[in-house]
Amino acid sequence: MAGTVTVPGASVPSTPLLKDELDIVIPTIRNLDFLEMWRPFFQPYHLIIVQDGDPTKTIKVPEGFDYELYNRNDINRILGPKASCISFKDSACRCFGYMVSKKKYIYTIDDDCFVAKDPTGKDINALEQHIKNIMSPSTPFFFNTLYDPYREGADFVRGYPFSLREGTHTAVSHGLWLNIPDYDAPTQLVKPKERNERYVDAVMTIPKGTLFPMCGMNLCFDRDLIGPAMYFGLMGDGQPIGRYDDMWAGWCVKVICDHLSLGVKTGLPYIWHSKASNPFVNLRKEYKGIFWQEDIIPFFQNVTIPKDCDTVQKCYIYLSGQVKEKLGTIDPYFVKLADAMVTWIEAWDELNPATPATENGKAK
């Protein structure tokens, strides 16, 4: 078990925030050397590693980290036939980690993401900022021009209704990336040398009714509030599409957060995204999504979840029905996806029974 770690010179809180309430989920196909750089920030936390691809391969995890690791064989064993809802050969498999966690909060990060520096040259403790974001309220009902009103040195500006200043619970904290921006294949192809060098010192709530492209590279969320909607869909092996896993989750999550009056924040913290994926490979994975999203976005912009859907699960099952009905006409893929959404919820509920015994119900 990992305890509090003291590394000389690093800006580590003396008691790591939410140490026993947060799991770090990492999907990977390689040795996790990238964790060395994160050691001062991550070592106090429990890691859930979801090994993608060949399950016979051994993934090396640096010494001193407290982790559990699941490969495809583990997923199949734990979920049985319901394992069909977990993608293979795609980082979408990470959502299995959300399901087996028993913590309140999840932070997920890609293994090509490193510690970024703020404009003063100081290492950014991304996890600490996410925790700040997620533990302070969101303001989705009215825009605050000075960004996060709960941040030190800021507040609500003149004209902001007082009745809305308590805000609402934050379900998601979406962090950004310095160096390699999260571009689609066409943009990568057109701008191969573009790097994100702009550090925007802001956190903001994405307003109610507005969809956004949620990237899974550097993402934190409250499992209790929104976990069952964080399904990363069917991507990769055997599927006609890839690189839309986090987008799909983001659209579902945002529509459900809006319905349940939960908040989604974006902005700080930045991580350093080290390498661009191959744009040609990406184009092959994405090209159907590029067409389909032209219909998917209006679908999510117009879907209205009925009032009696008062849990994330109910909302998600309702959405799956709408996906089948409204998007199934685009391609049979969406019928399969809609079914997988239902399977995902069934598997989620099986591993996370809604009883006081939840704490002891962890499937291993």
Add this chain to the structure above:
Amino acid sequence: MAGTVTVPGASVPSTPLLKDELDIVIPTIRNLDFLEMWRPFFQPYHLIIVQDGDPTKTIKVPEGFDYELYNRNDINRILGPKASCISFKDSACRCFGYMVSKKKYIYTIDDDCFVAKDPTGKDINALEQHIKNIMSPSTPFFFNTLYDPYREGADFVRGYPFSLREGTHTAVSHGLWLNIPDYDAPTQLVKPKERNERYVDAVMTIPKGTLFPMCGMNLCFDRDLIGPAMYFGLMGDGQPIGRYDDMWAGWCVKVICDHLSLGVKTGLPYIWHSKASNPFVNLRKEYKGIFWQEDIIPFFQNVTIPKDCDTVQKCYIYLSGQVKEKLGTIDPYFVKLADAMVTWIEAWDELNPATPATENGKAK
């Protein structure tokens, strides 16, 4: 007439952008010494000064600026009985300047706002940034997590629908303030020492369907696209409310921009707001607004402008009817305000006849 000005060391574009297409509107009750600091940036432009308060007082304008000045007597002479829609003893009077301008763009700034410095210590040419904002498209239909996608070094991120990447016309550019933030009286009272020291290096579009608190201190807009909705209401002398002039305009403007698919941006540029107004005086002006906005905001959030309202004027007249019907029950003030909204449009159309002769129709 002012020509291009060269000041050694200042970052002045060699040819000022939109020199003949933009007026700077300044409401004031004092000598305009603050213009000295703005000289390198403002001198090429034409100023419209709206003198508030005692019309017999002489306002001194520093040498070398090209300006026209209107006091209350001028407003009464030009508008006749319709002058009743222009506020007195309140900076809301500035909207008279929007009405008499014949230019495509307006920049308005308060006379206690000075040139701010960016984090490198360089003077910020606020007007230049506003012009960049307003001449590049807005993206109100979907959120871009890397902020303004049209800015150098940025773009649309993965998952942003391609059909929305052209964006839409930008009608408004809302700039921010370093030093004294734009707080209401209660917040001023609670946090008298708070200063805004955070330079957030971002411009963003406020999403469709989201209202925001529009501050008139540092504001640029396209008169052709949204001018007739930039009415700053009835405030100050003889009215039960003050300091809601820009808020009122912002709510009307945003609802109409959403209806007409026009964009509103906020963020850069910053100005240096030099002094906080008296919070006790402000509280007296604001306190009714603090109550009323709790009803006004839901009103604007729920109002739906009919499809056949295809001009700003038609939208605004429709809004005035709704204000009378839905807000008139709160206080008779809103009936008076609704009537003034109609008068404003009548006066606007009188001074800005919709004919090819518009260019020559300037009232003096």
